[in-house]
Every structure is written in structure tokens, then in C-alpha cells.
Amino acid sequence: MTADKPLRADAQRNRDVLIAKAREVFDAGDFFDLRFDDFARLAGVGTGTLYRHFPTREALAEAVYHGEVAALCDRARRLQGALPAAEALATFLRGMVDHIAAHAGLARTLATLMADRSGARAEGGRALEQAVTDLLAAAVRDGTVRDDVDTGAVMMALHGISAAHDRPDWRAEADDVITLVLDGLRRRRDCSNPV
Structure with a gap:
């Protein structure tokens, strides 16, 4: 097993934003009402950024x-x-x-x-x-x-x-x-x- 390559600072920030927003939306119980692509917009990132970090809802x-x-x-x-x-x-x-x-x-x-x-x-x-x-x-x-x-x-x-x-x-x-x-x-x- 190889160690993951450290993320650039901006990529790490995007990942952290996605996780924080997901935690908030999960906690509210609203996640299943959102299309996954719409979640990217809600988190303030592009869909490419979302899928680069988390290809599925389950990965997120x-x-x-x-x-x-x-x-x-x-x-x-x-x-x-x-x-x-x-x-x-x-x-x-x-x-x-x-x-x-x-x-x-x-x-x-x-x-x-x-x-x-x-x-x-x-x-x-x-x-x-x-x-x-x-x-x-x-x-x-x-x-x-x-x-x-x-x-x-x-x-x-x-x-x-x-x-x-x-x-x-x-x-x-x-x-x-x-x-x-x-x-x-x-x-x-x-x-x-x-x-």
C-alpha cells in the first residue's frame, strides 16, 4: 500500500470545505434530497472538484x-x-x-x-x-x-x-x-x- 500524495493547499481547502458542508447537510438530514452535482454548488465548488475528491456519495x-x-x-x-x-x-x-x-x-x-x-x-x-x-x-x-x-x-x-x-x-x-x-x-x- 502506498501513502497518498499530500494535497496542494488549495486542494486540501476544497476537500475540507466539502467535508464540512457534507457534515452540515448530513446532520440536517437533507442530503438525500440533493442531487450529488447540486451538493457541489451548495459547497461552493465545481462538480469536477467534487468528483476529484469524492467520486460517490459513499466516498464522501x-x-x-x-x-x-x-x-x-x-x-x-x-x-x-x-x-x-x-x-x-x-x-x-x-x-x-x-x-x-x-x-x-x-x-x-x-x-x-x-x-x-x-x-x-x-x-x-x-x-x-x-x-x-x-x-x-x-x-x-x-x-x-x-x-x-x-x-x-x-x-x-x-x-x-x-x-x-x-x-x-x-x-x-x-x-x-x-x-x-x-x-x-x-x-x-x-x-x-x-x-
């Missing part, structure tokens, strides 16, 4: 998805560097609920456009799971979180929260699930051994 969706995952992983790293481990984990998980709530349209659009791109979704899922693993491991090392809970259980809770997004009291219930997860992760003092 994949770029948006990878950008979302990268931003979430970067947030996890920044929190880990700035806060005590248990607080970083809690802040990240509560932030995931905020992210899910704020970007429901984006999630639905990406799920539809990326239905046949399971490899890209799996890669993004692994990156996000690694970010949660790192946060969890740091909290285990500092003794604030149990060492017998697998990252998979935390990820399953996040997936469940996301999948239940259409429930009437979703936001309050999602916050409650995160509270349950964090409470369940908290290391308890052994009452039988008072040392």
Missing part, C-alpha cells in the same frame, strides 16, 4: 465518518491528558451522549450511506473502542475503576444508547445509563478487609 460519507471518529478519539486523548483518569472517562462518556443527541441526523445519514462499507465502519469502531480502552485503563491504573470490566461492556452501553435514540425520554434515560455504567465501574472498598 466515509470521509465524514472518519473525521467524526478522529475528532472523538482526539477528544478522548485531550481529556486523558487534562483530567484525572476517572473524570476523563466520565466526561468522555457523557460527551458521547451529547454528541449522539446533537448529531442524530448525521448518524442516520452515515448509517444509510455506509451500509455497504462495513470495513470502514469496523475500522472506525476499533479506533473509538481503543480510545475508550485507553481511558478505562488509565482509571484502572489509578485505582478508581474496577479492573474486571471489559471495554466491550462500555461500548455495548454506548451502542444501546445510540440505538434507542427515538425513545420519547431518550436523553434522560441515556444520562441515567451513563450514570449506571460509571457507578458500576467505580472501584468499591472491600468491607470485609478494612485496611
